Amino acid sequence: MYGRSDNRKSRIYLIFIGLLVASGVHAGEERSGSSQLDPKDAFFRQTVYAIGPSMERCAPIKSGAPANLWGNRERVEQTETVSQDGRVLAIIGRHEDGTETIYRFFSRQNECLAFTRKPTPRPTSSGSLSQAEAEKQRTKPSCFEVLVNGLIASSPGDVEALHAPHLSASQLEDVLARHPYSCRINQFGVAYGCQGGAYISGRKARVMNWTPNHYIIEMPLDFERGRKDAPAVVRRSEARCLRSSAQ
Known part of the structure; x- marks a missing residue:
């Protein structure tokens, strides 16, 4: 009698341990999944401060970065890059004629305003310009x-x-x-x-x-x-x- 009781207790204990292990694995998977979320996604969900063509500089956009910044029939090759600190999203659109349009979205307004006050760097000589930059200057x-x-x-x-x-x-x-x-x-x-x-x-x-x-x-x-x-x-x-x- 004692043998069967001990076996039953052992099975219950093993089932309990199995449930704990499974819940731990599931929680680990959830944490792993959350850590793998694309950092760009936050800029399309939360308030951002923008710099870009026709945009009011550093005004809050509570709905996040617009999903479609061009919305025309032209093919625009779009590149999205988040800064290393995760606080700036740059969206660059390369048009069919080779020109580029840049929009920047900041998670902090003070950093957006500070960026607008940065002086535009100027090349020291025309020899340091790329062909595209030289054409732009010309x-x-x-x-x-x-x-x-x-x-x-x-x-x-x-x-x-x-x-x-x-x-x-x-x-x-x-x-x-x-x-x-x-x-x-x-x-x-x-x-x-x-x-x-x-x-x-x-x-x-x-x-x-x-x-x-x-x-x-x-x-x-x-x-x-x-x-x-x-x-x-x-x-x-x-x-x-x-x-x-x-x-």
């Missing part, structure tokens, strides 16, 4: 404020599509009517993810970036939620300088 515009009279779109490729020689005036008018220039507006009134096209006449804009043939500009445009500053692309030949960058 084509640098002589102004930062322009008057736009022409077609705008969300990318150089889309602008050139609107200028296609096979498009007649009536066909172009139809394209612009069917695909008007529009942008998404976030909760802070910042325009992003623009698409479509429009003809702009006599509108002032700020030059934010450039290519040899195009300006990437920011200008006030009218949307359903009112007039907002929005990014756009225009041919350099259709934008006249208003103020020299040397002034």
Whole structure:
């Protein structure tokens, strides 16, 4: 009788030990899984402070970094990199024409503001420039404020599509009517993810970036939620300088 009782106690003890081991393994797996979460994910869920084209510098975006920063028909090769301390997410978009657009999202506003105050490093000599950087310097515009009279779109490729020689005036008018220039507006009134096209006449804009043939500009445009500053692309030949960058 005592033998069977001892055996039953032994089996109960072994089952209890097995349950403890299994729960420990499960907890370890949960901890391991949590440690393997992509650090980029936090920037799309929590409040961030942004620096980027048409964005209000270092203003809080409570919904996190926008999932789609370009939102146009152009193919943009997107790279996302988190700093070693895990407090800055850089999203770089390389456009079809080789130009790059950079957005930075900070988890701390004071670090975002400190970044905006950093001086822009300048190369000591033209010999230290890469070919792309040298081309960038060579084509640098002589102004930062322009008057736009022409077609705008969300990318150089889309602008050139609107200028296609096979498009007649009536066909172009139809394209612009069917695909008007529009942008998404976030909760802070910042325009992003623009698409479509429009003809702009006599509108002032700020030059934010450039290519040899195009300006990437920011200008006030009218949307359903009112007039907002929005990014756009225009041919350099259709934008006249208003103020020299040397002034």
